[in-house]
Amino acid sequence: MNTQPAQIELIGIERIFKLGDSEVHALRYLDIAIRAGEYVAVMGPSGSGKSTLLNLLGLLDRPDQGIYRLEGRDVTTLSAEEQANVRSRRIGFVFQSFHLVPRLTAAENIALPMTLAGIEPGERITRVQQALKDYGLEERAQHRPDQLSGGQRQRVAIARATVMQPALILADEPTGNLDRATGEEVMRLLEELNQRGVTLIVVTHDAHLGGRARRQILMEDGALRQDSAAPTRSQTANAHS
């Protein structure tokens, strides 16, 4: 309690996938704490469990063991509905393959999280306009994803991830499908968000990209191999482990 409480606390997280008769430990007894406003790169070779970790952090997956506290609240025991609510209000996702809805325009794609959350149309329009302006997409508002360049698509995706003003952005290889220059541009946008206080967690296997983050977490075989700046854990976390 003397230090700033962690925004994300993972305590003894374990995730096991069953493949036929054999069990694969995607995550093994993971203990991680991340404070609000941190910029963390999760790195490691493919199959090291970094995507599984990101899914867990994004409440898209549940651990088989352990406790996940988000903003002091144990979210592993929440119902699917409550988890969806947390995702809607607190978490923004940026994917490697953008995941835009092809039949919707850029503006509609950006508005989608607000539409799903049932936010009033008037409010949606103002926020979408602002987001289009922030990400230099005003000219492209009525274009569908297939009429946009890769960089523009990822900017739409970032605008969509931030439109609900989340506290946490989870990016899974956000530059994986982009060339170097546009990748650079996308990372700059994400880092700007981080500078404004949003927690940014980027999963990547690109060492150069990971090196930009203030903190690197290296995963191997589902376990934490190296954490560049492990913060002191809160007392509650110690009490549980």
Added chain:
Amino acid sequence: MRIPDLLGFARDAATGNPLRTSLLVLAMAIGVAAVVVLTALGDGARRYVVNEFASIGTNLVIVLPGRSQTGGFNPANAITGTPRDLTIADAQAVQRGSAIHRLAPLAVGSSEISVGGKLREVLVAGTTAEFIQVRRLVIAQGRFLSTEDWSRGTAEAVIGAKVRAEMFGAEPAVGQLVRIGDRRFRVVGVLSASGQGLGMETDELVIIPVALAQAMLNSNTLFRILIEARNREAIPLAKTQALEIIKQRHEGEEDVTVITQDAILATFDRLLGALTLAVAGIAAISLAVAGVLVMNVMLVSVTQRTGEIGLLKALGATGGTIQLAFLTEAALLSLAGAIVGYGLGLAGAALIRLFYPFFPAFPPNWAVFAGLGTALTTGILFGVAPARRAAALDPVQALARR
């Protein structure tokens, strides 16, 4: 999600895949159109029969000789055995009944009509002046038989439209003398063409006074007595009165059968109503088939849109929202299909009426509501399974699949 957003989302999802959507709408439309057209046919047949019966005359009670019902042992049967004839005197007596407005005796036989060397076989109906009112016939030219003593009869004849056309062609018929059987008659009137008719074909009929017909056919018996009751409520009373009077005159023996037009009509009505229902049921099978198609198409859609569903979940959509979105889509598609099908069905019914103008092929209201309702219900019911599947998708796997 707000309702307008939900509708908009479902609409966009539906129009996003035009082929799938149009196939689904078509399937649903065919189902609904089948229900509308088939019930229009069934109900049209019912209306047609009802109309035909109404055209025979209203509040009609018909007396025919002989008993059709089996009764208990009656000593009178043992003695007489054969039923007595139904005579003109019987008909005159029945006129006394208080519930009876008017009546016409009817004797029927076939004979030959000849004029100017042309000869033709015709159905001869011997009756009285009341016949035209009781049977609701319309005179095209001249007049009907004159009112006179039933047992006498002037030698005048009223001929059907077809008889007139064949015997006289373009010549005027009224006032001409014709030979019917072995007697000469003056044509005083021509019946207007009746078109379709149940029972007796009036176009090929020759009507002469009943006394002359009986003499010509050498018979004292009547074929029928057609009675018109005072009103609809008086029909049962008219029936019992007619039966009582004739029974008295026939020495207590109930040797005639009295039927009411209503009874026949009700039977036909029930029969054809049941037929319409059965046909509607068969048509409803096509709606069920359409429902299965809705389910399949929606299931394929869920598989195709797995990535989108995963994304929606990541963006904070609850399972309920996703389920609702897919159900709304299924409902919208079914509704569109139902409306298109209703239009097609109405067009089909109109086409039938165009080709068969006498056939009132209008879909009954209940069938329209049932058809549209069933379409929507099947669409939504069969949409539940795909929607549930979509809602139950694991977002991680859904997102991983492209």
